[in-house]
Amino acid sequence: MARYHIETYGCTSNRGESRQIERRLRDAGHHRVEGAEEADVAILNTCTVVEKTERNMLRRAEELEDETADLIVTGCMALAQGEEFRDAGVNADVLHWDEVPEAVTNGECPTTTPDAEPILDGVIGILPIARGCMSDCSYCITKQATGKIDSPPVEENVEKARALVHAGAKEIRITGQDTGVYGWEKGERKLHELLDRICDIEGDFRVRVGMANPKGVHGIREELAEVFAANEKLYNFIHAPVQSGSDDVLGDMRRQHQVEEYVEIVETFDEYLDYWTLSTDFIVGFPTEEPEDHAQSVALLRETRPEKINVTRFSKRPGTDAADMKGLGGQVKKDRSKEMTDVKMEVVAEAYDAMVGETHEVLAVEEGTGDSVKCYDEAYRQVIVQNAPDHAVEVGDFVDVEITGHQTVYAFGDPV
Template structure:
């Protein structure tokens, strides 16, 4: 997950349009949080393109500014109000009208309270109403304060505009596709069921059509998104229920699709069919994000996770038996109410047992309206800080060990873009590692074998191989070494 900071606003420098000319409208969207928000940002831009809005990466050029927000942690939510204050100053200094919108999960959770706290906000729109954006923006630009946080009966996906092929190409060779939204799990720390609603899945035909359009525009890799993506249960036109595994098998047969990923999963929904898909489908990448949150059974019960440490470890064993080279990522929360040092030690022990290629870890953040916020025995901040430091040190050690294990191996790399230096290319390994190498720009959009030469703090360096020379022998899968 990411939580980027808005660019510092500068005074507007646009010259006014000459008489008789129409100045193009500019749209600036900044997304906070998960990949779902990144996908939603592209769909909002697509919905507004027919209204004459062209995307800009510069805040001070914008006629419409959208903050696409995340509500998972208190700090992320409060940061939005800080950013709104900065944008208000830019808006007041602008020589032209600037419309300010707040979208996403903070918008859904707090609604009209956002406009009350920050009068510069013109529009608040929840994640299920993005298909209404053109009308909502028109009303806001006419002077109304607009709030739309309903859960509409109609699906937004049935009404969202599709991007042009040119816009898809400009976004790169990898794309997100939302297949499932919402959550029925009600983990006691999580606001998602309240901000995104109940689990719902898009029809498989709509997903296949969207992926086909992406492939026609040059996309080579898709990441299927959902709050609980492996709970996907789409119903086709014949009334048949599809699973995520069935969807992956269908997508894998589409010409031009080199890679499939999915996130985020829940251990309860990781079934035998999906595990078998990892075994059977070369296009399904050997990298799985499977949040566990804690290694303590007592804390997992308090979190309402509906799994324990033993069942999680057994599941990991089944997955690795089917796909020995699979790499694992996870989420962890430290300092959940009532967590003792012994509970935390159980988390460290689980991390040692599994061996993760990467992970996200956070201090517990009480969210209003969730059961966890009302639990007793909240852990002091200093204790949470110390535990998070220890956990992150262990996870970082494992991440670096996993990255070092790639040196001397030949990995397939999807070449995604030019690098920062002349003649350099950037891409991703099957394990989502950033890889830099030298090569011609004509390789962008292709999957190339790359010999990994060295590892840096956050990326690998490699070279295109002399294909007459065999790759280094590596009889032990990297993840087995990591967990040993």
């Protein structure tokens, strides 16, 4: 039986894939070691969101090759740009996620046992509900790795969620490349049904829904908002990446949605929920983004005021249509990114400042620095409880806190 070492980079969806790989390896009798030098095989689960990440993945693969007998590279960069590892002279097997356990087990087909531990990290359980997406964005390389949406039945995902809760999960993170189109390939979008069913599971836990593109959410926005309003177990949080405030740029990006649809999602959730968190993403400096397009993005940020915002400078990814477009200068992208980031910090700080003096129930999900713990309130806003042992607050606890201050992107809370 093999000793394996695994490293995971990128999003929670990647982490979920790694957990499934580990589960199958453990069930087949293999065991994990912490250092690659102690392993028979090292597994590198890669990310390829931007060019800097790509360079880091290549460097780490070269390091692992020197530290272990055999190296397997999987994940988004491996599947979309496997030739990069070969061109760099990395001696590794470049495999799809599903192929990794079989490669390590020499072709055996292990069966996952019912008592396998499903918790990914402490009290956080990650539940990938589907693989792939329905989009064809002109700048995206990840789709080359994941393909179109493939959604397991609702009941199958509910049983996985139930196993997580029974194993001790206090927070279930619903993940996927695009959770909003769950079930789309079968002619029926079922994210709201799945969430409602998971919330019916007995136990004290919270559920966070991962990234859902606006096009998928828009068609079921009323149904989703109703499910959020009816279930306290659901964090009042959605991550709907708009990417631009300009319909012209969205068209060039092939993003499927228009700005109006994104705004209608926000308005619908505002109608159903008094307190919730909107998370979104913006790409600045797309090749066809004119100054007026950028101004529209800034205006949209100010109008919808998301409490969590990811701002990314456009980066050409090989093999994508946008890579053939004439790009904007680096200084232009830098200046637009700075303007957007400045507005972002203003908007986020205002949201957290408004919480000061309020009392919220939070769930402690992981240890912070020193004696602090990281918690999330009912809208998935991060609250830090300092000197946690003095308050007898431990990871996995639900506790009421008074918000006493903030540091722009998170708040501080004292148990009451």
